[in-house]
Amino acid sequence: xxxxxxxxxxxxxxxxxxxxxxxxxxxxxxxxxxxxxxxxxxxxxxxxxxxxxxxxxxxxxxxxxxxxxxxxxxxxxxxxxxxxxxxxxxxxxxxxxxxxxxxxxxxxxxxxxxxxxxxxxxxxxxxxxxxxxxxxxxxxxxxxxxxxxxxxxxxxxxxxxxxxxxxxxxxxxxxxxxxxxxxxxxxxxxxxxxxxxxxxxxxxxxxxxxxxxxxxxxxxxxxxxxxxxxxxxxxxxxxxxxxxxxxxxxxxxxxxxxxxxxxxxxxxxxxxxxxxxxxxxxxxxxxxxxxxxxxxxxxxxxxxxxxxxxxxxxxxxxxxxxxxxxxxxxxxxxxxxxxxxxxxxxxxxxxxxxxxxxxxxxxxxxxxxxxxxxxxxxxxxxxxxxxxxxxxxxxxxxxxxxxxxxxxxxxxxxxxxxxxxxxxxxxxxxxxxxxxxxxxxxxx
Ligand code: ADP
Ligand code: MG
Numbered sequence: 001x002x003x004x005x006x007x008x009x010x011x012x013x014x015x016x017x018x019x020x021x022x023x024x025x026x027x028x029x030x031x032x033x034x035x036x037x038x039x040x041x042x043x044x045x046x047x048x049x050x051x052x053x054x055x056x057x058x059x060x061x062x063x064x065x066x067x068x069x070x071x072x073x074x075x076x077x078x079x080x081x082x083x084x085x086x087x088x089x090x091x092x093x094x095x096x097x098x099x100x101x102x103x104x105x106x107x108x109x110x111x112x113x114x115x116x117x118x119x120x121x122x123x124x125x126x127x128x129x130x131x132x133x134x135x136x137x138x139x140x141x142x143x144x145x146x147x148x149x150x151x152x153x154x155x156x157x158x159x160x161x162x163x164x165x166x167x168x169x170x171x172x173x174x175x176x177x178x179x180x181x182x183x184x185x186x187x188x189x190x191x192x193x194x195x196x197x198x199x200x201x202x203x204x205x206x207x208x209x210x211x212x213x214x215x216x217x218x219x220x221x222x223x224x225x226x227x228x229x230x231x232x233x234x235x236x237x238x239x240x241x242x243x244x245x246x247x248x249x250x251x252x253x254x255x256x257x258x259x260x261x262x263x264x265x266x267x268x269x270x271x272x273x274x275x276x277x278x279x280x281x282x283x284x285x286x287x288x289x290x291x292x293x294x295x296x297x298x299x300x301x302x303x304x305x306x307x308x309x310x311x312x313x314x315x316x317x318x319x320x321x322x323x324x325x326x327x328x329x330x331x332x333x334x335x336x337x338x339x340x341x342x343x344x345x346x347x348x349x350x351x352x353x354x355x356x357x358x359x360x361x362x363x364x365x366x367x368x369x370x371x372x373x374x375x376x377x378x379x380x381x382x383x384x385x386x387x388x389x390x391x392x393x394x395x396x397x398x399x400x401x402x403x404x405x406x407x408x409x410x411x412x413x414x415x416x417x418x419x420x421x422x423x424x425x426x427x428x429x430x431x432x433x434x435x436x437x438x439x440x441x442x443x444x
Contacts, residue, residue, distance in 0.1 A: 008059075027042070042078075050188075111164075115165050119282045123153070135162055144242060144267075145243075147243070149270050150393070151422075152312060175206060175207065176210065181213075209234055212244050213246070214243045219411070253398055295332070297333050302316060311432075353391060357371060373407060384406060394439065399418075
């Protein structure tokens, strides 16, 4: 592989989501600088267009950084020159697209998320009632069901719970649960491998379609187009669709009006942050699930101190249980209070957007010029992405505005940053902790 290209790829890898990297860049090849242009080969026009419209700035900046000068990019289409066969290690990048097609998707539904262990309270009883109506009359009562609410409030849990409940009623049901990212991947792969029929068969032959986090449709034109048709097809056949998002349709930027109106045409219901009683009940449910017997007064104490969402509650609970087990200490109020430290993230809190960047700089000990500047060092990139995430999730700023605040970055860069942290947050408790600490500091 061209040496410079290898370095460029290393930078890009840090800038875009893993999926985007695999889709658009991993298989490209490069001839380096030819007649004053940096020549890159991709396999299809579609890839070229996607890179051009969504990742041009990331690509240009990476090339500039490696070559030490700005240089025009010449993206060319050549299926023979792209690296699909050349590089066996790329096999790792193959996304296992249609492997789950013929089976029912039982394995696809997270077994942890059933309705039996979903706690119903004031914050989510409407959403729960709507879910029950869907279970009673799939495809007929509320189609689509659009669940929205902040991160960690139980949207995925409830949606997957409906899947389990319907599967119990009819074990032959073909259910597709797919985060929007997966739908996009499948689509891209369908286009690349000229297997759109397979793609359409997969998504249109199910009896229940669950699509998670549709806020990421924002600005993805081809995904929106295909999603619209999938949606119409299924709705026309009275097949139930459930989608989730972190906000209502009209607040999703760059969403085609026809899709927004489809979403609004069904039942839209939000899930709020859990109130105190619900928080205690969630903690109890988690203890029961994991077989931990924790005194009630300790759970109350945690619920008093963590008044945000289910994910943070669960995270803190696990952290406390682990620490106490490791140190052999007793599970009592005093020890729990000590471990809770000064966390007291309050519900309905609002972070002042003006403080965010300074707060991030202070936390990571970096300079503002570096945070908003072009440097792509890994740590800086991560700090920047965390800034994007907080400005987006907690300050509710649009991508464009965040881009401006961060030194004039393109909105797609912000979108990827937010998405990247969102994906990491699902599995990495360390980053959950970091973001929690930063937010706490911003509230102090
Ligand atoms: P979201 O999709 O809204 O970001 P999740 O559904 O992933 O949130 O929930 C985050 C975590 O919190 C999960 O472990 C989930 O089980 C838990 N949780 C959230 N709300 C509830 C609830 N009402 N009952 C039980 N667990 C909950
Ligand atoms: Mg979710």
